[in-house]
Amino acid sequence: MDKTVTLRVYRRDPDLDPAPKYQNYQIELTPGLTVLMALYHVLENVDKTLSFRASCRSAVCGSCGMHINGKNRLACETQLSTLGNEVLIEPLPHLPVLKDLVVDMTTFWEKYERVRPYLITMKQDPAKERLQSPADRKKIDEYIDCILCACCHSSCSLDWWDKEYLGPAALGKMYRFIADSRDEGELERLRLVASEEGVFRCHTLFNCTEECPKKISPTFAIQEMKKRVFFKKLTGKL
Numbered sequence: 001m002d003k004t005v006t007l008r009v010y011r012r013d014p015d016l017d018p019a020p021k022y023q024n025y026q027i028e029l030t031p032g033l034t035v036l037m038a039l040y041h042v043l044e045n046v047d048k049t050l051s052f053r054a055s056c057r058s059a060v061c062g063s064c065g066m067h068i069n070g071k072n073r074l075a076c077e078t079q080l081s082t083l084g085n086e087v088l089i090e091p092l093p094h095l096p097v098l099k100d101l102v103v104d105m106t107t108f109w110e111k112y113e114r115v116r117p118y119l120i121t122m123k124q125d126p127a128k129e130r131l132q133s134p135a136d137r138k139k140i141d142e143y144i145d146c147i148l149c150a151c152c153h154s155s156c157s158l159d160w161w162d163k164e165y166l167g168p169a170a171l172g173k174m175y176r177f178i179a180d181s182r183d184e185g186e187l188e189r190l191r192l193v194a195s196e197e198g199v200f201r202c203h204t205l206f207n208c209t210e211e212c213p214k215k216i217s218p219t220f221a222i223q224e225m226k227k228r229v230f231f232k233k234l235t236g237k238l
């Protein structure tokens with residue numbers, strides 16, 4: 001493989017630069033080279049001032065979500081060879097930029113915390129562990145795979161303008177617990193989202209589902225919760 005790719009990288013330090021600029025870096029394409037490996041190459045050999053987030057390098061930690069050639073992706077699992085001769089790399093859209101490709105995730109984590117992302121239980125703690133059948137575990141398989149990369153959060157136009165709306169990442173996490181056979185907090189959770197700013201703010205645009213690098217569908221989770229809210233209201237439980 002004897003080919004050079006141009007990385008066109010968003011650069012900005014908000015304390016110094018009134019507007020962003022784009023900087024080009026030439027990278028020699030080698031087999032298996034990911035976008036993250038290319039960024040590390042730049043950082044270690046060309047430009048020590050480039051900032052980006054990464055940790056696991058194996059699509060597990062969710063740190064390296066970026067907007068690559070117009071799509072939210074994980075830099076560590078995106079092969080450079082699939083992206084053409086010029087690759088545009090920008091921070092996740094609609095999140096404040098701290099520097100270059102590093103965004104401020106404060107609102108993301110605030111929304112995540114509001115859904116109480118842990119089991120709510122009333123019964124006495126078992127001596128050892130809370131058991132779950134394989135069939136029940138299967139029901140939450142998809143949503144357990146979420147790595148909190150914020151690719152869905154940053155792609156949801158309703159999440160951008162309605163600060164009260166919990167958005168696809170937090171709501172997907174809420175559904176993960178509602179659908180968990182061991183959780184007993186369904187009513188409490190649904191109360192939080194049984195409003196216009198709650199699940200009904202979702203207009204089923206599917207942006208979040210399209211952008212999820214783990215192929216999870218927050219849209220489906222939100223529709224399921226809408227049904228549950230209707231049913232509980234119908235039966236007078238909500």
Ligand code: FES
Nearest residue numbers: 055057062064076
């Ligand atoms: S570095 Fe952990 S998901 Fe990419």
